[in-house]
Amino acid sequence: MNKAKWLLLPLLLLATLLAGAIKPYYGGEIAMRLNEPASFNLSTANYSNLIFYSLIYENFFYLKKDGEITSHVFQDYRYDAAARTLFLTLKENLSFSNGKPLTARNIQVSLKVFLASELFTASRLSKVVKAVRFSNEQVLVELLADTPDIIAMLTAPELVVLAEDEQSFSGLFYPHEWEKNHHLTLRANPYYAGGRAYLDTVRILFTEGPAPDLFLGAPGQFKENFLEFDSGIYQNIYLCFLQGDIGQNTKIALYSLLKRFNEAAGFRFRELNALTADEESPVAIRIKGLSPQKTASILKFSEIKLYVLSSLSNLEKELTAFLKDSNLRIETQFIDDSQFMAFLDSTGIKYVLIDKIFQKKTPAEEKISRILKESSFNRFNAQYLRMLSELEEARTSNSQELLMEQIARISEAIVNDGFIFPLFQKNYSLYARKSWPALEIDYYGRPLLQQVSKTHD
Amino acid sequence: MKKAIGFLLALIALGAGAWAQQGAEALVADGAAYLGSFFKDKFDVRVAVVRFENGSELGDLAMQKIYQMLVSRLEGEKNIQLKDLLVDFSDGRGVFNLSQSDGLDFLIELKLIQNKSKTGLGLTVFSRLQDRVVAVKYFEKAVSKGEMDLLQARNFAFSALGFSKQLEFESKKHLMDIQSIAGADGRMQYYFFYPDEIIIYVANETRLEKHFQFKLKWSRPFFPTRHPEGKLLLFRSAQDLVLTAGSNFSPYSQVLAFRAGQWQEAGQVDFVPFRLVTMNQNPYLVGGRYEEGRNFFKDRVYFLPFAMPVASGGAYQKKTCPAMAMDFSEAAGQLQAVHVIDRDYAYRLFSPGFEEMKPLAERRGASLAALDGEWLAMSDYSRTSDQLYFLDIRDGGLRPAYAGKVDGEVQFIAAGNWQGTRGFWAGVLQAAPGAGMERLLVQFWGKRDE
Incomplete structure (x- = not known):
């Protein structure tokens, strides 16, 4: 053994030198474990998806942890305050992963798709954008008012370059092979605007097994062989009631049942007693749960179809088993985000389990506003609209007291109206094997694989 | 114990x-x-x-x-x-x-x-x-x-006899290659190849003065790269001054001819020409082809019979190995050897018949260039201490003659001359004041006694 060690010494020295080789090595594969996506259509509802889609779709802009903003698709961007116009000049000769040209028109269309989305960041942006035009390689974003932080607003992770063709991708990688329920292989996009990745492939595993090179986990584990990155985000899970005709007892009973699911699953989640995070909420939401007997007696005659967003599909097995064991007639149906939005008007959808990803650093007022806008669905009404305007006023008032008071009022109102009950919270760390030292993560907790290269053997 | x-x-x-x-x-x-x-x-x-x-x-x-x-x-x-x-x-x-x-x-x-x-x-x-x-x-x-x-032991000579740094100045980033040729007035013209343009300088005493520049237009397929690399070739053919410019971001190299006082498009070839060599009394463009968007060459050397107008295809190929760097040594226009740094950063040598030869010394490196079949310059492959090695290849071996420390990372090496001295141009990326800032230095390493 000792001999072997000494034989290894020169090899280690050589490896150290090669690790710093001046010409970086192109090639190799990184394996990561994520939740299986429903499709390749952009859906960044949860953290796992946020990471997955960042690999195949290119953002307009990236926001680094230190606040630096960069872009791979624009060779120049300039905000003209006098003309209230943002000029985005596309790099020349860009292409999507299948070689089709990536033009200013694609940028215009992508921006318009984003502006039309239900996302909070999109609605903020759409309030200031008057028109989006393009000519040659330039896109002009005309604004209604002087908005110096317009570039920062364009760093939203959901604002990506979309192609007209579904088989074209703008990201660092493109899908190559998908074995459902097992893995998906991504290949380096040879036309990637920021310069081809060093890695040849990314293998995304959906199954449990030996730790891959990159995965998400609860904080404070896997210290030995992995670097732990604070993702800076958390995932909240809420129970929503989309119809007004659901009795209060049924709501509380279902809520109590799901709270017990966490117990049965070994407390995988933190209890959540606020709409955003317990530590930043001015009010604690205490919903008194019911005993198991009472829960069972209330729900035993109900036929409940619980819709669950596919972003929570990692719970599918356990949740289904738990509900089956409860001997209640509760059926779960996992549903894609886009499908869900299409069926929203249907009265058939009453009970929904949803999740929301939040950046820890995002101000509480922005989070509460997002919950109200994105999660009230068909229950959004004039009262909420007024509350949002008051929140906006409080924000501009410079009075922290007033602002927190308004946040408290909104929280109370939407819980009392009984359409959204907070259930759990999950904090994430991103673990990366120490043999990938160049890995960075951005402001949104996404790993940036552009600079990651294999340590040459 | x-x-x-x-x-x-x-x-x-x-x-x-x-x-x-x-x-x-x-x-x-x-x-x-x-x-x-x-x-x-x-x-x-x-x-x-x-x-x-x-x-x-x-x-x-x-x-x-x-x-x-x-x-x-x-x-x-x-x-x-x-x-x-x-x-x-x-x-x-x-x-x-x-x-x-x-x-x-x-x-x-x-x-x-x-x-x-x-x-x-x-x-x-x-x-x-x-x-x-x-x-x-x-x-x-x-x-x-x-x-x-x-x-x-004659491992390293010293500056006055060996290669020494004779010129250094800062260039804009992403400089990929430097080649020179005597202009019509007899003065040396130095061509600096950037991804989007070529800038031509002439020597004025110990300085370079900008003489002319022109933009290079690339078309799709275009492979954006984190490390733009390219090779320039200049030669005279009949009345024309011919220039070829190839890179790792385009599968095609541009061929331009200087006629009637201006640079005109003269076709394109599907590999990156390094040299014009003579075989069986016929001129051939010889070169390699980059893996698209990456920093290494495919495992082939391409030979294309040269005549104006240039044929875009039809080059014949010889197998070598995938190469981080490659150059051809020639004497009197005849191909002598192919020098390669493979993807394990090891130096490899191929004969004109493309048989792999065993050089006298084993070496590792990152970039290289050959000077007239006499000298080979090779950069180190470690980021911690880059340096240039000058190796005597006159007898077909690989005898170390001189090493020069380089403060920075060598990006490319090209054979050339400066004020009548033969030697090598090196592009060196160096950390500059300010967080994350870098600058590109151009150095000329020459041998005064030759």
């Missing part, structure tokens, strides 16, 4: 080179320290070694190294302006360029002698102002047989 022995052996193996020169280095250190203290109360004095004689058992190469060590130490003295007048060493004597001695304040004479088992260094300092010898000093140290052998 075994561990301890193993560790000592490893240390000895790693440090043998350094320890072996201990005696000579100590001799030089003593001499330099003495001169440093002698000049310490003087300011900005102009000093040069003007005589160096050898009465010791050491040979000329050892003298060169001792001289080099002394000069490098004296160059570090703040109050001395050291002039390096050495031209050559032969027959135990240094040959100095004494035509410049008029501008000196102090002249230094050195002599090596053998005193029994020790080697001695005699040192005299002559003041031109006082017109007399103002200091005499003698040091001696034991220089072992092994150390003498090491000093006399």
Whole structure:
């Protein structure tokens, strides 16, 4: 053994030198474990998806942890305050992963798709954008008012370059092979605007097994062989009631049942007693749960179809088993985000389990506003609209007291109206094997694989 | 115990080179320290070694190294302006360029002698102002047989005889290659190849002046790359000055011809030409093809019969190996060898018949360039301490002749000339003041005696 060690010494020295080789090595594969996506259509509802889609779709802009903003698709961007116009000049000769040209028109269309989305960041942006035009390689974003932080607003992770063709991708990688329920292989996009990745492939595993090179986990584990990155985000899970005709007892009973699911699953989640995070909420939401007997007696005659967003599909097995064991007639149906939005008007959808990803650093007022806008669905009404305007006023008032008071009022109102009950919270760390030292993560907790290269053997 | 022995052996193996020169280095250190203290109360004095004689058992190469060590130490003295007048060493004597001695304040004479088992260094300092010898000093140290052998081994020459950095200036980033050719007026024109343009400079004394520039237009398929690399080739064909520009971001190299006072498109080829060589009395463009968007070449060398207008395809291929860097040595237009750094950073050599040859020494590197089948410049492959190695390839071997430290990372090397001196251009990426800032330095390393 000792001999072997000494034989290894020169090899280690050589490896150290090669690790710093001046010409970086192109090639190799990184394996990561994520939740299986429903499709390749952009859906960044949860953290796992946020990471997955960042690999195949290119953002307009990236926001680094230190606040630096960069872009791979624009060779120049300039905000003209006098003309209230943002000029985005596309790099020349860009292409999507299948070689089709990536033009200013694609940028215009992508921006318009984003502006039309239900996302909070999109609605903020759409309030200031008057028109989006393009000519040659330039896109002009005309604004209604002087908005110096317009570039920062364009760093939203959901604002990506979309192609007209579904088989074209703008990201660092493109899908190559998908074995459902097992893995998906991504290949380096040879036309990637920021310069081809060093890695040849990314293998995304959906199954449990030996730790891959990159995965998400609860904080404070896997210290030995992995670097732990604070993702800076958390995932909240809420129970929503989309119809007004659901009795209060049924709501509380279902809520109590799901709270017990966490117990049965070994407390995988933190209890959540606020709409955003317990530590930043001015009010604690205490919903008194019911005993198991009472829960069972209330729900035993109900036929409940619980819709669950596919972003929570990692719970599918356990949740289904738990509900089956409860001997209640509760059926779960996992549903894609886009499908869900299409069926929203249907009265058939009453009970929904949803999740929301939040950046820890995002101000509480922005989070509460997002919950109200994105999660009230068909229950959004004039009262909420007024509350949002008051929140906006409080924000501009410079009075922290007033602002927190308004946040408290909104929280109370939407819980009392009984359409959204907070259930759990999950904090994430991103673990990366120490043999990938160049890995960075951005402001949104996404790993940036552009600079990651294999340590040459 | 075994561990301890193993560790000592490893240390000895790693440090043998350094320890072996201990005696000579100590001799030089003593001499330099003495001169440093002698000049310490003087300011900005102009000093040069003007005589160096050898009465010791050491040979000329050892003298060169001792001289080099002394000069490098004296160059570090703040109050001395050291002039390096050495031209050559032969027959135990240094040959100095004494035509410049008029501008000196102090002249230094050195002599090596053998005193029994020790080697001695005699040192005299002559003041031109006082017109007399103002200091005499003698040091001696034991220089072992092994150390003498090491000093006399021709591993590295020194600057005046070997390659030295003769020019350095800052360029805008992403410079990929430099080539030169004599213009119609006889003056050398230097072509700087950037991803989107070519800038042509002409030499004006020790400076380069911008003469002309033109944009390069690339079309799809276009492969954006994190590390743009490219090769430029310039040659004359009949009345035309022909330029080819190939890169790792386009599968096609542009061919331009200078006619009627302007650069005109003259076609494109589907590989990156490096050289124009003659085979069976016919000219061929010879080169490689990059893996798209990446920093290495495919495992093929391409030969395309050259005639204007250029045929876009039809090149025949020879197999080599995937290459981080590649160049072709030629003599009188004939291909002599293909030099390759493979993807394991190992140097590999192929004959004109594309048989792999075993060079005399194993080397690793990152970039390389060949100069007329005589010299090969190769950069190191470690980020921690980059340097340039100049290797003598005249006899088909790979004899190390000189190494020069480089402060930064060598991005490319290209054979060329500067003011009549043949040598190599190197693009060096260096950290600049400011977080994450970098600058690109262009250096010319030339061999004055050739």
